[in-house]
Amino acid sequence: MKFIRFGEPGSERPGMVDSEGHHRDLSEHIFDLAGEALAPDVLARLAEIDPAELPLVPDGTRLGPAVARPGKIVCIGLNYADHAAETGATPPKEPMIFMKATSAWSGPNDPIRIPRGSEKTDWEVELAVVIGRRAKYISEAEVPDHIAGYAVMNDVSERAFQKERGGQFTKGKSADSFAPFGPWLVTPDEVADPQALSLWAEIDGHRYQDGTTADMITPVFDVIAHLSQFMTLEPGDVIATGTPAGVGLGVKPDPVFLKPGQAVRIGIEGLGEQEMQTVAD
Template sequence: MKLLRYGPAGQEKPGLLDADGVMRDLSAHVDDVAHDTLDPAKLTELASLPTIDLPEVPADTRLGPCIAGVGKFICIGLNYSDHAAESGMAVPEEPVIFMKATSAITGPNDPIIKPRGATKLDWEIELAIVIGKTARYVDQDAALDHVAGYCIAHDVSERSFQIERAGQWTKGKSADSFGPIGPWLVTPDTLGPVDDLVMELTVNGAAMQKGSTKTMVFGVAEIVSHLSQFMSLHPGDVIATGTPPGVGMGMKPPQFLDVGDVVELSIAGLGTQRQTVVAVD
């Protein structure tokens, strides 16, 4: 099942994408794609609905973030061996954890807003895990039972804020619009294994990132289990699992985004995103 949210920003309604690629409204069955909706029993109930009977949503309707009410937006750094190499950093011995402000979350095709003072605006395509059931001190062999599904996350980054302004990485990761998620939340039974998903990102049509989740240092089960040793994971929490090589900072010379640039992202089975960089008001 591919769950989504559609409509104007702040007024999104729940929906799903049917087998023919048609968006359908779920408002009669759930209030939103959030929290209780992500419980395994509720997901099973929604999957059993005859989609042909659900109201159709016009194809040109805006897509919002595929999850509402995200409590935590957790990121895993340097989780691809080839990305760590391009960054000139060692592969970590255990997951590197940092947080991204939930106020950064936007729809998959909403603009990226270049912040004031930004000089090194960068891109990062990531596989994101969405938690469906509370996880606390979970073993790896049970970790996937707590996953509601997966989506694309764009971990937009301002490298000058992240690296040159002292403190934690969070300040370079959390500006408004720096967290597009979606277009869909895809349940594990629909997506299948996530250990070799092709990931691609282009800027103005030129290929920048092309990789696969097979080069992840820490897999999904290990990440969920590891995080649950330090904090409770709740339904609707989003975990961005790291990026493959090809970020602007790692190029020689480095390349960064500017106003007017168009970024397109795709992960096999999870759809596509498309964002245009705009100036801050």
């Protein structure tokens, strides 16, 4: 199944995508796509509903982030060897973890807001995983039972804030609109192998990133099991699993960064695409 949230920011309602690609309203069956409502058994129950019996969402209705604002956005840094190489970093011996502020949460087609004082705002297409069941000290074999679904996420990053302004990565990762998420939450039954998905990013029609999740240093299930040893993952938490080569920082000889007025398009095979414009904040 493919689940969506639609409506104005802060007033989104849950929905689903039918077999013909039409958006359907699920709000009579579930309050929102958040927390315990993301448990695998709840999503399985929703999947049994006949989409033809659900109201159609009017064409042109805004899509919000495919799940409600999570309790945590956990990101994995340098999880593709080619990305580590292009940025001059040494791949870590175990997953590098940093957090992204939940106030960065944004819809898949909402504008990316270039922060005041920004000189180096960058893009990062990433496979995101949404937790559906509380996970603590779980093994790799147990991970599939704890996943609600997968989605596209852009880990938008301001590199000067991240690398030149002191502190940890979070400072450069957390501006408003720096976590576009969606368009869909895709349930695991539609993702045969999370390590066999192509993912890409285009800026003004030029494809900069063109990779595959097969190139992850630490695979998705290992990442989640690893995280569960250090923190309890709650239903609705989101894990962004890293980005392949092709970010603006890695462009040679001169890095390329986002400026207001540009078109950004990113996507992952089977999980949909995001299309947005950059604007000044």
